[in-house]
Amino acid sequence: MTNSVTSFSPQSKGGCCVGAHTSRWVRSFFVVGLLVTVGLVGCSMAPRLEDPLQPLPEEFEAAALADQSAQHYWWHGFGDPYLNQLVDSVIARNLDLRVAVARVAEVQNQFRIARSEQLPSMELAARRDQQDTPSNIGIGGQLGDRFSVPGAPEFPDRFDYTTYSASLGFAYEIDFWGRVRGTKRAALQEFFATQSDVRTVLMGVIGETVATYFEIAARQRTLELTQESVRILTERTEILSDRYERGLVSPLEFHAAQQQLHAAKADLPVLESQLDATRGRLSLLLGSYRMPMDTMLVPESAYTYALEEIPSGLPSDLLQGRPDVVAAFQRLEAARERIGAARAVQFPSFSLTGAAGTQSSTLSDIVKTSQNFWLFGTGLTAPIFNAGRIRANIRVAWAQYEQLALQYEKTVLMAFRDVEAALVNYGKLKERHASLTAAQASAHDRVQIQELRYLRGTGDYLGFLDARRNLVLSEIGLMESRRSLAEARLAVHRSLGGTWIQEGSVLNPETP
Structure with a gap:
């Protein structure tokens, strides 16, 4: 020029x-x-987008679930302020999330590069x-x-x-044939898809944070209950040892008590190691090698929580907010626009x-x-001869479109399957949790009865200790069930893909 x-x-x-x-x-x-x-x-060479999906149900068959009171911040449904603060800290500091946001900035500027070709370029020269x-x-x-x-x-x-x-x-x-416009629109759809990727990462990070939080709570409580079990077994073994020395119990009964005590003690290092590893995962989510111990202690409020039910027959259009589904569709749109751009080169x-x-x-x-x-x-x-390069580029664009159409269909089908499986699993775990809750209540009643019998002199103290240990084991099982139930509830939210995260409320990437 x-x-x-x-x-x-x-x-x-x-x-x-x-x-x-x-x-x-x-x-x-x-x-x-x-x-x-x-x-x-000018005109556009992009093909019309055909719906690649199979017929899908209007609503989910499984009935169950969760709280709609916190539609945008679904983790608030657990009613735990400490958890809410933890999630906010992870969102602000998580490295995976920061990488995803940086990727948005990259694709945003790629769109700006593509958009710039739609306007004249000007240069000032002095020689x-x-x-x-x-x-x-x-x-x-x-x-x-x-x-x-x-x-x-x-x-x-x-x-x-x-x-x-x-x-x-x-x-x-x-740009009479739409080559530049097609390239720009494809870049814009890629930008939108990358924003959806951020929401996918966000959903995964929040989900992992919530799961790790409840895992720490369960492991802390299990460790405390196991320590209580060791104390009970120690007292029981001491009583049996005294009776064994006086010939009041058989060697078999005495050694069985010792075996139970040593087995319970052997569980303690394993539980402590598991708790340390889980706290390490939480530190990594917070973008740190190792957080101070006081920030790793989960309050007792995490041991108990109440969740409201979600009405049955969730509408299937909830999946429209699932970010991986949205990203798959946006990349399909980008591929369609690239077909138009490849076609325009023929003219x-x-x-x-x-x-x-x-x-x-x-x-x-x-x-x-x-x-x-x-x-x-x-x-x-005008192109006259290029040894089939232009036609090959068009075929490449069509092949990429067909791949992304199949990937989009697979993503939607997997999303439906994820929701169905999560709903069913949550319902079954609720049934199991109800049974374990009843068992724990029965174990508690048994302790009270054994204590009353011992105080009246009609029962043996060993029977009271056995009842107490049985209650501890029931509480350990109930604690693990509560953790599984929280993870199942979490799986439902993750399967719906962050539909309850308000747009722009957690992250608001700059629009191009």
């Missing part, structure tokens, strides 16, 4: 294009405006060129013969001159170029209007 400007010889007179030919400027820019308008509203050439080549060789006649002035042996120029040039491709491309500036052999004359120049050009380029 600017190179063509500097190729003008210093003897050319740019002033001829000013004043008398102003009307030509008007006509030229009228043509430019008309062609730019045509380029902006100083110095040239020293023999006079007997080019036009100098033709003029030299005229100076060889008698009386003619002496013709120089070399030409040595300097050229100063300043120009403003532009170039624009008229002629139209371009406009122009420049205006000033040029002189001396720097002092460069500001004079007589040294001005301008140029305007239109171009048409």
Whole structure:
């Protein structure tokens, strides 16, 4: 663009294009405006998007579940302020989430690059060129013969001159067939898909945080209950040891008590190691190698929580908010637009170029209007032979579209299956939890009865200890069931894909 400007010889007179030919400027820019308008509203080569999905149910068959009171921040449904603060901290500090947000910034600028091709590009150039050439080549060789006649002035042996120029040039491709628009729309859909990827990562990070939180709570409580079981077994073994020495119990009963005590003690290091590993996972979610212990202690409120039921027959359009489904559809749309862009390459491309500036052999004359120049050009380029490259690119775009259509269908089917499985699993675990709750209540009643019998002298103290240990084991089982129930509840929210996270409330990536 600017190179063509500097190729003008210093003897050319740019002033001829000013004043008398102003009307030509008007006509030229009228043509430019008309062609730019045509380029902006031209046709599109992208195919119509066919629905790739099989018929799907209108609602989910499984009835169950959860709380709709916290539609946007679903983890608030657990009613645990400490958990809410923890999730907020993880959202602010998690490294995976920060990587995903950085990826959004990358794709956002890729869209801006694609969008920039839809507008003319302009360049400002300033040059100083110095040239020293023999006079007997080019036009100098033709003029030299005229100076060889008698009386003619002496013709120089070399030409040595300097050229100063300043120009403003532009170039624009008229996007009549929609190639640039298709590329821009594809980049925009990729940007939207990357935003959906952030929500997918967000949902996964929040889900893992909630699951780890309740796992820490369960392991803390299990460790405490196991320590209580060891204390009970220690007391029981001491009583049996005294009775064994007095010959009141058999060796078999005494050694069985010792075996139970040692087995319970052997569980303690394993439980402590598991608790430490779980706390380490939480530290990693918080973007730290190891957090202070006081931040890793889960309050007792995490041991118990109440959840409301979700009504049966959840509508299937809830999956429209699942970010992986949304991202799959957006990438399918991007592939469709790329087909249009690939098709458009088959047809002629139209371009406009122009420049205006000033040029002189001396720097002092460069500001004079007589040294001005301008140029305007239109171009048409049509593919004639490219060894099948364009057709192959179109086939590649179609193949990519078909792959993404199948992937989208698979993603939707998997989403339905995930929800169905999560609902069924949650319902079954609720039934199991109800049975374990009843068993724990019975174990508690048994302890009270055994204690009353012991105080009245009608029962043995060992029977009371056995009842207490049985209650501890019931509470351990109930604690594990409560953790499984929380994870199942979490799986339902994750299967719905963050539909209860308000748009822009947790993360609000900048729009392009």
